[in-house]
Amino acid sequence: MIKAKSNNESSSINKWKISIICIVYDVLMIYYELLNNALVGIVSALFAMYLFYLFSMKTNLFQALFYLMIIFIPTSFVSIIGTSYSEFPLTWFTLLTISLFLMVVFKGRLNKIYLLLIIFFAAFCSITLFRVENLSDAFKQILTIFLFLFSFSIGEYLKKFRSERFIKEMNFLYIMSVIGFSLQVLMQRFYILNTGKEIGHYTIYGVGRITYGGLMNDFSFTTLYIATGAMLLLVLYFEEKRIKFYQLILLEILLIYSILIVNSRTGLYVFLILASFYIIKKFITGNVKALVIVMIVVVSLPYIFNYVMLSRGGQALLDGSGRIDNYLYALDVFSNHIFLGAGFGLNNLYLTTGAGAPHNFFIQYLAQAGLVGTLLLVSNLVILFRKNINKTNNNRWIIYTVLFGSMFIPDIVSSRFLSVTIIMVIISSQSNESEVKSIAKV
Template sequence: MITNGPQIHKNKNIEFVEVIMIILYNVVMLFHEIISKPIIIAIGVLWFVWFLSRKRNKWNVVQKLAFLACIYVPTSFVSVLGTSYGHFPLTWYHLALMFAYILIIFKGFSAGFYFYSPFLMLFFGILTLWTSVGITDSIKQLLTIVLFIISFFIGEQISKFSNEEFEAKLKSFYLISVFSFSLVVIIQRVCADYLQLVVGYYDVIGENRIVSAGLMNDYSFATLYIATGAIWLVIDYVDNKLINTWKFIMCEAFLLMSILLVNSRTGLFALVIAMSFYLFVKMVQGKVKSIFIIMGILLIIPFVTQYIVENRGGQLLFEGSGRGKLIDSAFQVFLENPIFGIGLGTSNWGTLTGLWLPHNMITQYLAQLGIVGSILLYLNFLVLAYKYLKYKTGLFWVLLTVLIGAMAIPDIVSSRFLSVLIMITIISSANKKLQRKENRVNITS
C-alpha cells in the first residue's frame, strides 16, 4: 500500500491535467479568429505532440490517436491552419483518424468487409463524378463519406488489441469533450451578451432567435452532440452505477442548460425520444432510478417548453421549419435518379435543385447516391448491427439518439461525433463478446 499510494495519486494528477488541458484547448480555439494564425498553428502542433508523447508504455500510438479523435470533435470544424473547415478542409481530427488508418495498414490488419467498404464507396463516387456541376465540391463530400466509413474499420482493428481499461479511457475522453464543448457554448454566450464579442458560430435568425454552436458549423450538430453526452450519463447512472445522484443531477442540468443556449431543438427532441424508450425498458426491468428520472423529466418539461417557445422568435415548438418540403423534394429527386442519384456535393445540390440539403439522413443519401450508393453506405450499419450491436452495450442508446436526430438534420456523416461513437461502439461490443467467452470458459472449467 505504501508503494502503490504515490502511484495512484500520480495517476489522478495526470487525469486532472488531461481534463484541464482539454478544457483550455477548447476555450482557446473558440477565440481562434482573433488570435494570430501562427500562434493557433503552434498551439495545435504542440498540443498534438504533447498528447502523443505521454504514457508511451501504457498506450500505443494508434490508441492515442483514437483518444485524440474523441478530444478533437468540438474543434473539428477549425482547420490546422486556424481557418474554417470550408477554407481549408483539414483539421486535427481528420489527421488523427488518417494517421490511425495509415498506422493500422502498415502494422498489419485482418481484411474484412470494413476494409473493402471505403474503397467500394470511393470507386462508386468517382464513377458518378460526371453528374457533378463542380467536381471539387463533389470530391469534398465523397472524401467525408469515405473517412466516415473508415471509422468502422479503425474501430474494428483497434478492438483486436483493446481492453476494458482502454474502453473506459476512450469513453471518459468523449464525455470530457462533451462537457468542454458545453462550457464553450456558455462562454460564447457570455462573450456575446455581456462583452459584445462574437466568437465561433453565433448568429441571430428570424425574429431574434439567438443561436450559438461553439465551433460546430451546424447548430443541430451542436445540440445532438451534447445530447449524446446526456444520455450516456443516464446509462452510467442507471445501469453502470458510475455516478452518484447529486453529481448526475448537476451534470445533466449543466448539459441541458448548454443545449438550451444553443437554441436548436434537434438534439433535445432526439434525446427525449431515445431516453423515453430507454427509461421504459429499464422501468419494465424494475430499475428504480429510471422512475426517479421520469419524475424529474415531467417536472422540468413545462419550464423547458416555455424557454424554447420564448427564445425561438415566435416559432411554434413543433414547427418543421420547412423540413417536410425539403424531404418531399429530395424524394422526388430520388425517383427521377433512382440508380446513381443526382450526385454528391452540397453546392452541387443547391445548383441542380435550387434547394437546401434535405434534413433527413435517408432521403438525402437516396437522392444524392441513389440505390447503389445508399446500399454501399447503409451496409456498414447493417454489419454493425449484425456483428456488434447484438452484444447489447449501452452505446446502442447513444447511437439511437444520433440516428433519431439524423432524421431531422442534413449530412450527419460529417458530424464527426458519429464516427467516434461508431469506433467506441465496436470496441465496447468486442470487449463484451470477449467477456462472454471468458464467462463460458469459467463455467465449463
C-alpha cells in the same frame, strides 16, 4: 519509438489532469478567429503533442491516437494551420483519422467486408464525379464520407485491445469532450452578449431566434453531439455505477442548458425521447432512482418547452421548419436520378434542388447517391449492427442517439462525432472467435 503496452497494465491515464487541460483548450479555442492563425496552429500542435505524450506513456500508439480523435471533436472545424475548415480543409481530427486508417492498412489487418465496401464506394464516386458542376465541392464531401467509412475498419482493429480500462477511459474522455464543448458554447454566448462581437458559429433569425454553435458548423448536430454525452452519462450511471447521483443530475443540467443555449431542437428532442424510453424501462425493472429522475423530468418539461417556444419567437414545438418541403425537393431529384443520384457536393445539391441538404440521412443520400450509393453506405451500418450491437454493449445507446437524430438533421456524416461513436461501439462489443477470424490479412 513508442513501445506498445499491454492491456493488463494497472496504470491508467491521468484523467483529471487531461480533462482540465482539454476543457481549458476547448473553451479558449472559441476565440481562435481573434488571434493570429500561426499562433493558433502552433498552440494546437503543442496541445496535440503534449496529450499524445501523456497518452503514449499509458497506452499503445493506436489507443493514444484514438483518444486524441475524441478530444479534437469540439475543435474539428478548425484547421491545423489555425484557419477555418472552409479555408483549409485539414484538421487535427481528419489527420488523426487518416493516420489511424493508414496504420491499420500497413498492419494488414483490414476487415475484408469493410475493405470491399470502401473499394466499391470509391469506384462509385469515380463514376458520379462526371455528373457534378463543382468538382472541388464534390471532393470535399467525398473525403468526409471516406472518413466515415474508415471508422469501421479502425474500430475493428482497435477492438483487439478491448479491455475494461480502455472502454472506461474512452467513455470518460468522450464525456469530457462534450462537457468542454458545452462550456465552449456558454463562453461564446457570454462573450457575444457582453461585447456585441461575433465569434464562432452564430446566427440571428428573423423570428428572434438566436443560435450559438460553438465551433461546429451546424446547429442541429451541435445539439445532437451534446445529447450523445448526456445519454452516455445516463447509461454509465445506471449500468456501470461510475458516477454518483448528484454528479449525474448536475452534469445533465449543464448539458441540457447548453442545448437550450444552442437553440436547436433536434438534440433536445432526441435525448428526451430516448432517455425517457431508457429510464421508464429501468423503472419497470424496479430501479428506484429511475423514478426520481422521471419526477425531475416531469417537473422540468413545462419550463423547458416554454423556453424553447419563447426562444424561437413562439414557433410551435413540432414545427418542421421547412423540412417537409426540402424532403419533397430531394425526393423529386431522386425520382430523376434513381440509381446514381445527382452527385456529391452540398453546393452542387443546392444548385440542383434550390435547397440545402435534406434533414434526413436516407433522403439526402438517395438524392445525391441514388439507390446504389445509399446501399453501399447503409451496408456498413447493417454490418455494424449485426456484429456489434447487443444488450451487453452499453455504448449502443450513443449510436442509437446519433442515428435517430440523423433522421432529422442534414449531412450527419460531416458531424465528426459519428465516426467516433461508431469506433466506440465496435470497441465496446464483446469479441468472439468468429469475429476474430473475420479480421484477416489482405
